[in-house]
Each structure stands twice: as C-alpha cells, then as structure tokens.
Amino acid sequence: MTFRPMASVDASETFYTFLVEWYDAQAAIVRSFHLRYFPQDSQLDMFDLKQRRTFLKKCAYPSIKLIDLYPGAQINVFARTLKVVDYADNFTRNALSNFKETIMLAVKSTQLADIAAILTDTARASFTLAQIRRCVDPAKGDVTYVQLIGPNASSAVEGFVRKAHEDEAKYGSVWTKVELYTGDNAKTVASKIFRPSAGTITPPPVMTRTTSAAKAQPEARPSTTAKLENCSVAVVRPHAVQTGLVGPILDILASAGFVATAIESFTLDKVGAQEFLEVYKGVVPEYHSMVEQLTSGLCVAIEVQYPADPASVVPKLREICGPSDPAVAQRIRPNTIRAKFGTTKVMNAIHCTDLPEDGVLESQYFFGILQK
DSSP: OOOSOOOOSSSGGGOOOEEEEEEEEETTTEEEEEEEEETTTTEEEEEETTTTTTEEEEEEEHHHHHHHHTTEEEEEEEEEEEEEEEEESSSHHHHGGOOOOOEEEOOOOHHHHHHHHHHHHHHHHHHHEEEEEEETTTEEEEEEEEEEEETTTTHHHHHHHHHHHHHHHHHHHHGEEEEOHHHHHHHHHHHSOOOOTTTTTOOOOOOOTTTTTHHHHHOOOOOOOOOOOSSSEEEEEEHHHHOOOHHHHHHHHTTTTTTEEEEEEOOOOHHHHHHGGGGGGTTTTTTHHHHHHHHHOOEEEEEEEEETTTTHHHHHHHHOOOSSSSHHHHHOOTTTTHHHHSSSSOSSEEOOOOOOOOHHHHHHHHHHHHGG
C-alpha cells in the first residue's frame, strides 16, 4: 500500500497526514510512521516509513479527535504512545496550521481558583490544553506554565489581558497575572519546562566518542512544587481533559477549600497506567477499561492539601469527588465532581484514592517517580 501524499478533494474521503514517532523500548529504537486521520468517521491508519509497508490498517479510533493532532502532541494508539513530530504534507500543514496556533502562558499565581479561571476561559474560546506544569522557575519563582493550542490563540489571550487591565472590577484580575509567549519563544519555554515525553519511556541520549556524558544529559528542568506530605492526588481523566473540564473541576476543588501544591499533565503509556492502577487489578471489573481510559490521552494530576484539617485530606477529596458511579453520585451527591462531569464508572471525570495511606504514595508516583 502506498499512501497518497495529500487529502482527496472529495470531502467524504478527506484525511490529514502526520509524521509520528514511537519509541520501541524492546528494540531500543525510534520508529517513524505516517499516520492518516479521517475526520468524517474518526478512522486512522499508519504506514511504516522504514519498512515501506502498512503498519496499521484503517480502523475506527473514536477516542482520538482531529483537535488532538498537532506537532508536539502525544497520543496513544493501541497502547503505543506516539509523538506527533510534524505535518506530513502541505495539504495538512496549510489546512491545520493556520487555526492551530501554539502559545505558552506563565501564570504568576499560586491560587487554584486563578488557574481554574484561566483554563475555563481558554476552553470556552475553543483552546486545547496541550500541557500544564507548576514549577519553581529560577527566574520567576513559583509559576504555572500552560501550553495551549487554538485558533488565533495569541490574539485571544491578548484580548483577555487587555480587558482585565481596562476593567478589573468587571473581568477580574486573574489575566493581569499572565505572561504570554508566542512563536519561537513559546517553543523555547516549552522545551525548558516540559519533558519531551511526559510519563512515557524515552530513548536515552546518544553517546559518541566526541560527546561527553555531561553534554549528553538533558538540561535540568525547574523542580516540581510538590510537597509529598499531608496530601492526596486528584487525576483529571483524559476524557474530561479533552472536553475542556479541567478548569471547572479545579474550580470545584478550590471552592471546597483545597489548595493545589503541584499540577502537571502526563501522557501515560500502558505500563505506567497499569502500575498506577495496580491496586484495582482483580478488585473492580472495570480495571482494564480504566487502564485504557487513562492511556487514551492527556491526564492532569493535582497534588492537593486541605488546610482546614490537613490529616483528613484523603477523605475530604473523596467526598468532593463523589461515588465512583456517576449515576449513583447524581442521586445521592449531586454537587460532586463525578455527578456533574462523569458519564460512566470508567469515564467518571476524576480519580482519587479512598485509602489514607495511598494519598502520599500516589503523589510520589506522579511527582516523584515520573519526574525522573
């Protein structure tokens, strides 16, 4: 099979082509593919560029949307974490790049409600959350960096900032705390803040006779703000991230009295998701579906503390999340996160533990183990 270089003019057959890479850990090599996406029926296929043959026949993959595909994105296809390297043809580049501007925001606020407001505003403006991370920036201090993709993104953000400065009483002050990066500056900042493959196995640096070990090491990222004590972790599931619910969920947590001591986005591979959810294996019948959902796209982990009663952070978080079954939550806890945003026991918007001893352990997984 030979891939056509560009989309058909027949709208019913339109497809977009992307250059993607997959790190094959068993062979310790990076494999390159062309991935074609057919938006009219959410189908895709893949072509192995080295072997010059079809790697994945055309099939339905409804969990991946066109909005998820852009240079720098990570997606999971049948338990393989793929990195979107670039558009693979001029048709795709011309069709998509104009309305998929990538920007970076540096939010100079530690207030969870401020982060919630920014993510809610940008989701309403049809932005996609690409990455988020709170860290200790040597130059700026405690900052939350947000990478967003959207139509005319920089102009929209400039509008938010201008309105906030002109009428703070009407629009609030949150957008006055934002620094905007665009173009190459956005790429430079992102490369320093985010890992190339957050939460996934990546190939080691290549060593040569002329490359010292020091030069082969990646530049150290700013450190996480995680406390790893008196805490629990809320994980916004991929389906909720994809539908723009991170902001509203964070707003509920802030209103309930929680403070976020760390925030970071991750794209987990199957091994990572299985490790994190291991306690549920053989216990809940939805375990395999839970793993599949957690690997289906970007998730956002939030380390939270509960200042009003630090020792009760785990049960308090469990209380505001609600019963794991959204149908049950809607009947008995209608104001909880799962009642408002969950649809099924697997796609219930948010993960949290109900075991007090696991609060710190889950934080250590995301903000300790996956930081290495």
